[in-house]
Amino acid sequence: MDVYLPIANLSVNGLIIVGLGAITGLLSGMFGVGGGFLTTPLMIFYGIPPTVAAASAASQVTGASVSGVFAHTRRGGVDYHMGGVMVVGGIIGTGIGAGLFSLLQRLGQIDTVINILYVLMLGGIGGLMARESIQSIRAERSGIPIAARKRRHHPMVASLPLRWRFYRSGLYISPLAPLLLGIGTGILTMLMGVGGGFILVPAMLYILGMSANVVVGTSLFQILFVTMATTMMHSMTTHAVDIVLASLLLLGSVTGAQLGAQFAQKASPVKLRLVLAIIVLLVAGRMAIGLGYRPDEIYTVSPL
Amino acid sequence: MKRLRLSACALAAAILLGGARDPILVPEVSQHEVDLRQGFTGTELLLFGAILTPEGSRAAQDYDIVVVLKGPTQSIVLREKQKVAGIWINADSTELRSAPSYYALASTRPISDIVDDKTAAIYELGLKWLQLSPIGAIDPAEQTRFSDGLVDLNRRNGLYREDAGGVKVSEQVLYQARIWLPSQVPTGTYTAETYAVTRGRVVASASSQVEVRKLGFERATANFAENYGFAYGLLAVAVSIGMGWLAGRLFALR
Numbered sequence: 001m002d003v004y005l006p007i008a009n010l011s012v013n014g015l016i017i018v019g020l021g022a023i024t025g026l027l028s029g030m031f032g033v034g035g036g037f038l039t040t041p042l043m044i045f046y047g048i049p050p051t052v053a054a055a056s057a058a059s060q061v062t063g064a065s066v067s068g069v070f071a072h073t074r075r076g077g078v079d080y081h082m083g084g085v086m087v088v089g090g091i092i093g094t095g096i097g098a099g100l101f102s103l104l105q106r107l108g109q110i111d112t113v114i115n116i117l118y119v120l121m122l123g124g125i126g127g128l129m130a131r132e133s134i135q136s137i138r139a140e141r142s143g144i145p146i147a148a149r150k151r152r153h154h155p156m157v158a159s160l161p162l163r164w165r166f167y168r169s170g171l172y173i174s175p176l177a178p179l180l181l182g183i184g185t186g187i188l189t190m191l192m193g194v195g196g197g198f199i200l201v202p203a204m205l206y207i208l209g210m211s212a213n214v215v216v217g218t219s220l221f222q223i224l225f226v227t228m229a230t231t232m233m234h235s236m237t238t239h240a241v242d243i244v245l246a247s248l249l250l251l252g253s254v255t256g257a258q259l260g261a262q263f264a265q266k267a268s269p270v271k272l273r274l275v276l277a278i279i280v281l282l283v284a285g286r287m288a289i290g291l292g293y294r295p296d297e298i299y300t301v302s303p304l
Numbered sequence: 305m306k307r308l309r310l311s312a313c314a315l316a317a318a319i320l321l322g323g324a325r326d327p328i329l330v331p332e333v334s335q336h337e338v339d340l341r342q343g344f345t346g347t348e349l350l351l352f353g354a355i356l357t358p359e360g361s362r363a364a365q366d367y368d369i370v371v372v373l374k375g376p377t378q379s380i381v382l383r384e385k386q387k388v389a390g391i392w393i394n395a396d397s398t399e400l401r402s403a404p405s406y407y408a409l410a411s412t413r414p415i416s417d418i419v420d421d422k423t424a425a426i427y428e429l430g431l432k433w434l435q436l437s438p439i440g441a442i443d444p445a446e447q448t449r450f451s452d453g454l455v456d457l458n459r460r461n462g463l464y465r466e467d468a469g470g471v472k473v474s475e476q477v478l479y480q481a482r483i484w485l486p487s488q489v490p491t492g493t494y495t496a497e498t499y500a501v502t503r504g505r506v507v508a509s510a511s512s513q514v515e516v517r518k519l520g521f522e523r524a525t526a527n528f529a530e531n532y533g534f535a536y537g538l539l540a541v542a543v544s545i546g547m548g549w550l551a552g553r554l555f556a557l558r
Contacts, residue, residue: 066548
């Protein structure tokens, strides 16, 4: 099925794009991450211009997180107060990200920066997740439970001025902490075309010390709004959102997300996490190798 | 009577000199408009025509035919990756003011057999001779490195092509060349030039135009995205939320 993409200016096999969306949708349903970290590199690999790929991937993450947010809202798993602060931070972050994006584009270093960010982020987070899940699998086998980590926020967070109460998260901390976290993920979303869930979730747990039952819902809430802002930002600055491409991706990913969510209910969460960690590490490894090896294309063209 | 004789002389002279006069080229393109729309996966253009001596007789065996199809030129930045501290990053770049977005050449024989380098450079016959107009002073060796890089890149992309032997001449009067336009061709006005060459000299040329454009939905989408970014963004957001919500609903029903 050949589909002509009006913004990317080329024709692709529509079924491959839908399949690509389905794979990332499955991941997002199973693990609660957006899956943007896989979509963007795979689309670039398939031959879609990097800017169009990054710009269109964000809207796919929006679609995949909508149903997740609804599900978590129904069981009270979203802290709107905390989420609201992070969304504000996220929108500021996308603004900063847009500025950085065009600056790096002018310098011609956008691809390198995106690749290095991917390697660092995915490598770091993937390593942490793998270590943790292996530890808990071992603990399960040996029957000795690991000492539960004491839930409390990072000392740096406690030193920030101006404290607010976040009832659902069970926290009394400065709103500056989630705001800064929001800004950080907003920048990453704009630059990398990812939702940032794989960074937000651990940061909310271990830096902010939020109670675990609102973490995933609130992170999805933040991702939903920040990816919407990213799509808007790209539409207005880079003009690179391809709505046909995004629709094809969405078609696959929203279906995949639902199937993944159903599958996730049956599988063991610890093993799921290990699988996700391995996938994340594989992507990071592939990109790290890509940085050091001679690339296929030495020359690249961009409009003046 | 005297005047009549004079004009008869002139006529005779014209006929005698006729052999050295330029031939007549009658070029045509199979399609003057190429529409980029759903289902477009590239198209083949047929560039054909006739070549005649001034007297109107068959002439093709004396001439080589070169056909060039060129897309609109663009100003581009061409960047070159080099290994710096173990990783490949864009280390060098050049700005080119007139890089053709598409260039295809077909000829009856390899260009180097038909014309010398000077003529090839003047008429831009061949990828080696593209006039890219680099901005600023740039040393010739570096310029060659960059233009070779661009040509190599676009050759593999399918946007630059050269086909020595791509022009077929039949019955010594009709020539034809098939040129492939891949799906990623940019929009704009393309010019198709036809050259007749003999003894290393371009003796006749003719040009016609091909319009490559988006139509209907594709054109509306591209215009919308370019001119109404805010509304386009809202639409994209609405589509993504709508589809996510719909999928959630459909699966919840089961």
